[in-house]
Amino acid sequence: xxxxxxLRLGLNIDHxxxxxxxxxxxxxDPVRAALMAIEAGVDGITAHLREDRRHIRDDDMARLSLxxxxxxxxxxxxxxxxxxxxxxVKPHAVCLVPEKREERTTEGGLDIVGQHNVLAPYIxxxxxxxxxxxxxxxxxxxxxxxxxxxxxxxxxxHTGSYCEALAHGDRIKADRELARLDTGAALAxxxxxxVHAGHGLDFYSxxxxxxxxEIRELNIGHFIxxxxxxxxxxxxxxxxxxxxxRGRALARPRS
Ligand code: PXP
Numbered sequence: 182x183x184x185x186x187x188l189r190l191g192l193n194i195d196h197x198x199x200x201x202x203x204x205x206x207x208x209x210d211p212v213r214a215a216l217m218a219i220e221a222g223v224d225g226i227t228a229h230l231r232e233d234r235r236h237i238r239d240d241d242m243a244r245l246s247l248x249x250x251x252x253x254x255x256x257x258x259x260x261x262x263x264x265x266x267x268x269x270v271k272p273h274a275v276c277l278v279p280e281k282r283e284e285r286t287t288e289g290g291l292d293i294v295g296q297h298n299v300l301a302p303y304i305x306x307x308x309x310x311x312x313x314x315x316x317x318x319x320x321x322x323x324x325x326x327x328x329x330x331x332x333x334x335x336x337x338x339h340t341g342s343y344c345e346a347l348a349h350g351d352r353i354k355a356d357r358e359l360a361r362l363d364t365g366a367a368l369a370x371x372x373x374x375x376v377h378a379g380h381g382l383d384f385y386s387x388x389x390x391x392x393x394x395e396i397r398e399l400n401i402g403h404f405i406x407x408x409x410x411x412x413x414x415x416x417x418x419x420x421x422x423x424x425x426x427r428g429r430a431l432a433r434p435r436s
Pocket of ligand 1: 256
């Protein structure tokens with residue numbers, strides 16, 4: 182037996198709220214989706230309260246924190262407004278993500294190198310309140326080392342460029358992006374950071390990411406919610422679990 186930690190699946194329920202908001206009523210309810218997903222075996226629920234409230238709303242966050250029995254991962258921009266909400270809701274974890282152009286790197290992760298003066302006290306305040314802070318960053322040396330310096334216990338590697346390359350059938354770029362994620366995960370592991378990954382994942386890409394031994398959690402939304410339209414949420418989740426299990430079985434410790 183080799184010593185590879187288990188891989189968790191977090192379901193992002195934003196797009197249940199997107200569908201609800203298209204009609205302005207209460208259905209479909211993202212909290213109902215969260216409860217059903219937990220029943221179907223996900224390890225946590227992720228929801229992104231955007232500044233423009235385009236999908237998840239404040240009352241969704243409040244209800245999620247009261248009603249779900251698994252960890253809630255609150256994705257948010259690093260603003261004063263969101264910090265106040267996080268300190269009130271006290272989710273298990275907060276994942277800081279970019280929302281505005283100037284907050285993101287060219288690839289799309291949070292520009293923590295450029296914003297470190299602002300982020301250091303921000304992360305410290307959330308950590309002191311008992312909230313685990315994760316930073317959604319590119320799998321590059323500078324942001325990973327900066328995440329460590331900033332005292333964030335967790336990073337979430339942005340898998341968007343990899344998934345986009347796969348979607349465009351660009352094998353060369355996809356291989357390059359997967360190698361970048363692999364190198365980044367290894368570096369973060371050496372630095373003692375907990376590594377998560379997400380954005381744009383489907384069955385195939387989740388299976389490939391599951392092979393990277395440092396990755397402890399995948400956060401997946403759009404693809405699973407899309408699959409749920411055809412097969413139902415519990416089956417979509419169990420198929421994703423199978424894909425992750427196939428990949429994890431091939432994960433090996435770094436030599
Ligand atoms: N992780 C983070 C930090 C995200 O911002 C998102 C998108 O909201 C996801 C994961 C999930 O991405 P997707 O919906 O493409 O699976």
